[in-house]
Amino acid sequence: MTTTDSPNALCFGEELPASGAPCFVQIEGHGLTITFGSESGKEAQETVPFSAFAVSAGGLDHDHLVLKWGEGLLARTLYLKHPDLIRAFREAAPDHLSQPFEQAAERVRQVRHRHRVMWASVGGSILAVVLGLWFGADLLVEMAVSRIPVEWEQKLGEAAYKDFLSHQDVMKEGPAVKAVEEMTQRLAEQIPNNPYKFQVTVVKSDVVNAFALPGGYVVVFTGLMKKADSGEEVAGVLGHELNHVLQRHGMERIVKNLGIMAVVAIIVGDQQGLIGLMRQVGVELLTLKFDRAQEMEADLTGLQLVYRAKIDPKGMITFFQKLSEKDEGRLEWLSTHPMSSVRADRLKAELAALPRRSLEPFTFQWSEVQGALGVSPVAVP
Amino acid sequence: MKSEILYPGAFPMVRVELASGEHIKAESGAMVGSSPTVDVESKMEGGFLGALSRKLLTGEKFFFQTLRASRGPGEVLLAPTVPGEIVILELDGVNEYMVQKDGFLAGAEGINIESKMQNLSRGLLGGEGFFILKIGGKGMLVLNSFGAVHKIELKPDQEYIVDNSHLVAWSATTSYNIEKAASGWVASFTSGEGLVCRFRGPGIVYIQSRNPGSFGAWIRQFIPVSE
Numbered sequence: 001m002t003t004t005d006s007p008n009a010l011c012f013g014e015e016l017p018a019s020g021a022p023c024f025v026q027i028e029g030h031g032l033t034i035t036f037g038s039e040s041g042k043e044a045q046e047t048v049p050f051s052a053f054a055v056s057a058g059g060l061d062h063d064h065l066v067l068k069w070g071e072g073l074l075a076r077t078l079y080l081k082h083p084d085l086i087r088a089f090r091e092a093a094p095d096h097l098s099q100p101f102e103q104a105a106e107r108v109r110q111v112r113h114r115h116r117v118m119w120a121s122v123g124g125s126i127l128a129v130v131l132g133l134w135f136g137a138d139l140l141v142e143m144a145v146s147r148i149p150v151e152w153e154q155k156l157g158e159a160a161y162k163d164f165l166s167h168q169d170v171m172k173e174g175p176a177v178k179a180v181e182e183m184t185q186r187l188a189e190q191i192p193n194n195p196y197k198f199q200v201t202v203v204k205s206d207v208v209n210a211f212a213l214p215g216g217y218v219v220v221f222t223g224l225m226k227k228a229d230s231g232e233e234v235a236g237v238l239g240h241e242l243n244h245v246l247q248r249h250g251m252e253r254i255v256k257n258l259g260i261m262a263v264v265a266i267i268v269g270d271q272q273g274l275i276g277l278m279r280q281v282g283v284e285l286l287t288l289k290f291d292r293a294q295e296m297e298a299d300l301t302g303l304q305l306v307y308r309a310k311i312d313p314k315g316m317i318t319f320f321q322k323l324s325e326k327d328e329g330r331l332e333w334l335s336t337h338p339m340s341s342v343r344a345d346r347l348k349a350e351l352a353a354l355p356r357r358s359l360e361p362f363t364f365q366w367s368e369v370q371g372a373l374g375v376s377p378v379a380v381p
Numbered sequence: 382m383k384s385e386i387l388y389p390g391a392f393p394m395v396r397v398e399l400a401s402g403e404h405i406k407a408e409s410g411a412m413v414g415s416s417p418t419v420d421v422e423s424k425m426e427g428g429f430l431g432a433l434s435r436k437l438l439t440g441e442k443f444f445f446q447t448l449r450a451s452r453g454p455g456e457v458l459l460a461p462t463v464p465g466e467i468v469i470l471e472l473d474g475v476n477e478y479m480v481q482k483d484g485f486l487a488g489a490e491g492i493n494i495e496s497k498m499q500n501l502s503r504g505l506l507g508g509e510g511f512f513i514l515k516i517g518g519k520g521m522l523v524l525n526s527f528g529a530v531h532k533i534e535l536k537p538d539q540e541y542i543v544d545n546s547h548l549v550a551w552s553a554t555t556s557y558n559i560e561k562a563a564s565g566w567v568a569s570f571t572s573g574e575g576l577v578c579r580f581r582g583p584g585i586v587y588i589q590s591r592n593p594g595s596f597g598a599w600i601r602q603f604i605p606v607s608e
Contacts, residue, residue, distance in 0.1 A: 007475045010554060012583035018534030019552060019585045022475045060479060060556050068537075077537040077583060079554045081475075 007037065008085060012077040013070075025080065027088045032067075034078070050094050057104040062111050065089065065104070145251045150195045150215070153251055157215030161199075164219070169204040171222065175372040177202050179364045180220055183235040183311075186362075187242055190308040196245055200238070208323075212241040214250035226375050228319060231362045235309075236316025239302035247301065249294040295343070303347055310360040313351050320344035382489055384521055386467050387458075393467045394460045395487065395523055399450035405521075406445045406494075407459050407487040415448060416455030422447040445494075461486050461525035465589065468530045470522045477517035477553040480524060483593070484549045489520030503559060515553070524550055528591030535582025543578050546592045552584030 010020030011034065024035040031049035048069055058066035058079065065080040080086055090101060171177055184200045196216035206223040213219075218241050220234070228234045244250065306313045321344045382405070383398040394413060397405055401418075412421060423446050448457045461467065467486065470478070479497070488494065497515040516522060524530070526549045533541050535555060545559065557578045580586050 007473065010475050012537050012554075014536065018536065018583065019476055020554060020583060022473045058554065058556065060551075060553050062556075064554060075537070079583075081477075081553075 008080075008082055009034075010079045011036070012079070013075060014073045020079065023078075025078070025085065027085070027092045029092065032078075032089075050092075050097055053097060055093075055097055055100040055104055057108045062108045141252050141256045144255050145248050148248075148251060148255075153248070154196075154215035156254075157213040157217045157250070161201075161213050161215075161217040161219075164213075165201060165203070171202040171204050175364060175369045176222065176225055179231060179362070179366075179369045180225075180234070180238070182362060182364065183231065183238050184218075184242075186309045186311060187235065187239055187305055190305055191242075191246065194246075198242060198245070210237050210241055212244040212250070214245065214248065214254075216245050218242065218245070222373055226370065226373050227322070228315075229322075229366075230312075230315050230318075231364065231366045231369070232306075232312040232315025233319035233322075234315075235311045235362075236302065236306055236313065236319055239306040239309075239311075239316065240298050241302075243298040243301040243305060244294070247294070247297055249298065252294070253291075296346075299343055299347060300350060303350055304354075307351075307354055307357065310357065311362075312359050313347075313354075317344050317347050317351065320347065382521060384469055384523070386469065389466070391464045391466075392460075394458050395467055395469070396456055396458055397448075397487070397521075398456045399448070399454060401450055401452075401454045404447050404449035404490055405457065405487055406447055406490070406492065407457075408461070408485055409446050411459045411461065411486055412446060412448060413458040413460045415457040416450075418450055418453040418455035419457055420449050420451045422449060459487050459523070463525070463527045463593070465526045465528050465591070466530045467523060467525050468532075468587065470524065472517065472519055472522050474517075474519040477515060478522070478550045479553060480514045480516050480550040481548055482513060484524045484526065485514055485516070485522075486525040487521075487523040488516065488518075489522070491518045491520035492516060492522055493518040503557070516550075517553075524587065526587070526589035527593045527596070528589045531588050531590060533580075533586040533588065535580060535584055535586065537583040539582040541580045541582075541586065543580060543586065543588055544592065545576050545578050546594050547588045547590075548578065549587040549589050551580065551586040555580050555582060555584035555586060557581065 007022030007024050009023055009025040011023045012018075012020050021036055024037070026033045026035070028047075031047055031052075034046045034048065036044045036046075052069040054068045056066045056068070058064050059081075063081070065086045067078040067080070068076070070076050080089065090098070093101060180200050180202055184198050188194060188198055198216045198218060200218040200220060202225070203219055203221050205221045206226075207221050208223045208227045210218065210220040210224050218238065220238070224237065225234055228237075303313050303316060306316055321341065382400065382403055385396045387394045387396055399405065399419065409423065415421070463483075472478075472492065474491075485494070493516065495515050496512050498512055530549060533543075535541060542560075544562075551557070557580045559576055560579050562575060562577045
């Protein structure tokens with residue numbers, strides 16, 4: 001053994017440094033030979049027989065083999081880290097040490113197993129919370145939403161509404177606006193205990209779309225009105241959108257997304273995330289997409305509303321059919337309102353179940369409304 | 382490589398003398414000044430994935446800077462971001478230290494740095510996060526702290542209790558458990574200590590005399606809220 005052997009273990013003891021004295025350990029037939037290098041170049045060598053050792057596991061991750069021997073001032077503790085060294089020790093150690101050695105190894109395995117189980121259970125519960133929120137949250141969300149005052153909802157909706165309209169070309173007057181106002185009034189009259197004051201705005205845009213924001217703010221694009229062949233068709237879409245408001249679908253979406261994001265923020269622990277969260281809500285409001293269950297609900301209640309208002313419910317159905325037939329890729333209302341043909345079929349079945357009822361026509365002529373929007377009267381059948 | 386701590390106390394700086402061709406790794410942004418013979422390179426220690434995991438997991442900088450005396454001998458001056466003491470350790474190749482993520486300032490060429498995941502209770506409650514740096518190898522290691530550095534030497538099986546957010550570095554031969562500071566949960570938190578780490582020797586534990594988290598909370602009350 002020479003000084004060129006680099007140390008492979010740390011030895012601790014009363015008069016040795018607290019960080020441990022680096023030493024070179026060599027395993028021999030009868031025990032260990034431990035060589036301490038010193039700064040002056042002199043070496044101290046100690047041979048300890050296997051019989052003197054007490055074996056255990058130690059260190060921060062229980063990955064060190066700890067050998068203890070001696071008593072009092074001469075008590076020594078040796079920490080072996082290198083796997084090869086530990087393996088060599090295991091092979092060379094006589095029988096009386098192999099039992100405590102295996103016990104120590106078993107304890108290390110137990111500790112590691114416990115850590116793995118703990119990690120797995122924490123990971124599992126995080127996953128369970130996320131999945132639970134994702135799938136089973138509807139009830140919870142409804143409960144939470146029912147506690148939010150309508151005034152809050154209106155403030156939230158109004159802010160998003162104003163923000164949206166500030167970038168849009170709003171149609172302030174004309175036959176189209178009057179027609180939409182009449183439809184809204186007819187529909188709103190049929191809503192018992194209506195806490196909302198509906199505000200419907202016509203926006204000049206060729207996109208075939210209409211949407212509702214929480215609090216009763218509805219936007220109809222002129223593209224949709226041009227596409228419709230009768231006032232009843234537009235009224236059908238309005239009935240659908242008003243019911244999104246009445247059922248508080250927008251709030252449900254926001255609460256659901258907020259909940260998921262809050263859980264994520266708790267797990268990730270990002271405190272600045274809250275500001276981002278608020279921003280996300282704003283974005284969410286303008287890109288509100290309703291899920292299928294909500295669409296279905298708005299369809300059915302919308303149909304009933306239109307029916308109660310003595311507006312021909314067939315308009316709603318024919319408009320859905322029209323959307324499902326023609327140039328689907330360009331219709332935005334379709335992308336947020338999927339499967340129009342299926343929905344039209346279901347509405348037909350629903351309508352068939354309702355008793356016939358006398359209808360009251362609108363006071364406006366649809367052809368005049370469309371004419372004011374620039375649609376040539378020839379296109380109207 | 383020779384090193385010296387200048388202005389010991391709250392605002393120290395390290396001067397490292399490099400022989401021609403020698404280099405030192407430092408936390409990115411740590412260089413204050415250098416001789417013209419020293420080149421600054423930025424290097425992703427441990428490869429791209431190693432650097433990425435270090436950045437994502439420990440919040441350490443993605444790049445370390447390498448300061449190399451490529452055109453003859455020279456010196457570099459290094460300083461940490463926060464006010465606080467600097468300690469220089471000489472690693473012997475056997476000793477390994479766990480270092481909390483803000484503790485590393487610089488290391489000689491022979492120093493290896495890896496990020497390491499702690500177990501659940503230590504990660505969740507220990508105050509250093511789930512990931513810490515494990516630093517081994519041979520050569521000079523420079524650590525910095527928030528406040529002064531206090532060294533605690535533990536003999537085999539000797540125990541010592543440290544508030545969890547005061548840790549800077551500790552030897553791999555020590556082990557620790559997270560405990561409540563007082564015997565009851567309420568008393569633990571009303572005493573202001575909350576959780577503590579019970580260290581068991583042998584080995585060395587370096588602690589800092591100030592708690593960065595508490596200082597942050599204290600200073601936050603003077604910052605006007607903008608949003």
